[in-house]
Amino acid sequence: MSEVLYRKYRPKFFKEVVGQRPIKVTLENEISSGQLAHAYLFVGPRGTGKTTLARLFARSLNCLNRAQGSTEPCNTCQTCQSNLNNQSLDVIEIDAASHTGVDNVRENIIANAQVPPFNQKGYKVFVIDEVHMLSKSAFNALLKTLEEPPKQIIFILATTEIHKVPETIISRCQRFDFKKIPQADVIKRLTEIIEWEKVQMDENILAQIARRSEGCLRDAESILGQIISLANGKVTEDLVSLVLPRNNWQEIDILLEALRLNNLSAALNQINKLVEEGVDLDTLHNDLLSYVRQVMLYKIIGSEFVSDLDTNWQNNIKIHAEGFKLADLSRLLNILLNKLSHKQQSIIDQLPLELACVEFLLISQEKQTASNFSSPNSQNTTGLEINPQDLDVLQNNWHKLADSLKSLNHSVSALIKSTHPLQINEKVIVLGCEFSFHIEQLSKNNIKQAIEESLSDILARNIAVNFEVDDDYQNKHQDFKGRSEEGIDELVNVFGGEIV
DSSP states (O other), X not given: OHHHHHHHXXXXXXXXXXXXXXXXXXXXXXXXXXXXXXXXXXXXXXXXXXXXXXXXXXXXHHOSSOXXXXXXXXXXXXXXXXXXXXXXXXXXXXXXXXXXXXXXXIIIIIHHXXXXXXXXXXXXXXXXXXXXXXXXXHHHHHHHHHHSOOTTEEEEEEESOGGXXXXXXXXXXXXXXXXXXXXXXXXXXXXXXXXXXXXXXXXXXXXXXXXXXXXXXXXXXXXXXXXXXXXXXXXXXXXXHTTSOOOOHHHHHHHHHHHHTTOHHHHHHHHHHHHHXXXXXXXXXXXXXXXXXXXXXXXXXXXXXXXXXXXXXXHHHHHHHHHSOHHHHHHHHHHHHHHHTXXXXXXSTTHXXXXXXXXXXXXXXXXXXXXXXXXXXXXXXXXXXXXXXXXHHHHHHHHHHHHHHTTTOHHHHHHHTTOEEEEEOSSEEEEEESSHHXXXXXXXXXXXXXXXXXXXXXXXXXXXXXXXXXXXXXXXXXXXXXXXXXXXXXXXXXXXXXXX
């Protein structure tokens, strides 16, 4: 059913092609002007319209009844009909995946290219799909024909893996890069199809199909065809679950809420509940990443961000965006990506996800218990011993720390001026930084050692140093009396940036 549905609604006109507007406009302009290239290269993901546009282009060029000033084929003349029925002798489609050798290129392409088109006013068009599969010798044979193409011959090469196509071939072609189809366009097309098929289907199901297709319209139409084949005019969630993996948004929302509330027990219980219910973990992982990503985007963009989830979850995304700090969302995504990338190495399927939750909440709890910047008059709320005299000494001698690092690295000297103490006890000082890449620079072994030696001299005892990104950097750095505006200016010059 899926194949029939896809072929049934294959676009017959340029205006029916979903997405790829810049490519459509360019091809139509070339048809109108008659300024045609002898070779075209269609590059992009599968199911995004490469073959469809190649066939349309060829049919339009050879149409016997194309209206004056129009680029659309009539689809009724003899050449259009033979093209639509894959019987045209002037449009030759070759699957390079099954015709990789040089002999096939010579027999099917080079020899055929010497024969003029049957339509004397038209063109003979060779459409070579998955062209990257050709052998090196086959490419070399094809190259000669591309360099000196016979009259009225056009080549359209299509590939999903452009890096496997020789540069000598690419340079002889006019290249078009196809993009994945936007989800909204996929949903619109699926809506048209179910109307034509007289099938009732909730828009949320169409959104789910579009999301699973990942920008591949052909996949979306194939999935839709499978679902329609099971339905009797009315599609339900139960029917959809037979074709698509279970929708995990409710379960993911519960899991994310547990993380937002720092409830590790609830998070782990939710994971194990889902495992006992037989949820597909690969789907769960992908949906969780998608959900957290959209929360992060809403946090950054605000109400103007348009989620690709159905409207039932818009408010939940907003609640999570308001409850999480942006730095925590970014950290959560990085932890998930890191842990889940090693899931195939785990003996226990759910362990990587469990570890991701544990790591995220442990760090969150540590940051929550860490002190805010402590001034001499502030109270100790961290449980660490804070000596106001140490803070006075640091504030009065911060410039000495920076000066001591100049001989090591001028940029480090400037960079240390942009930090400030977050925590001080007898043995350790935690310095607050504005950005994580500052920490990467300062944490290098030789640099960190030099900072520890200098601070140990200033405080007259052995001191270890740690660094962390300060979520309230601007306010705390403004309050630190040891800071240096001159140092900030140096930092801007060193890193070629601008501090706002």
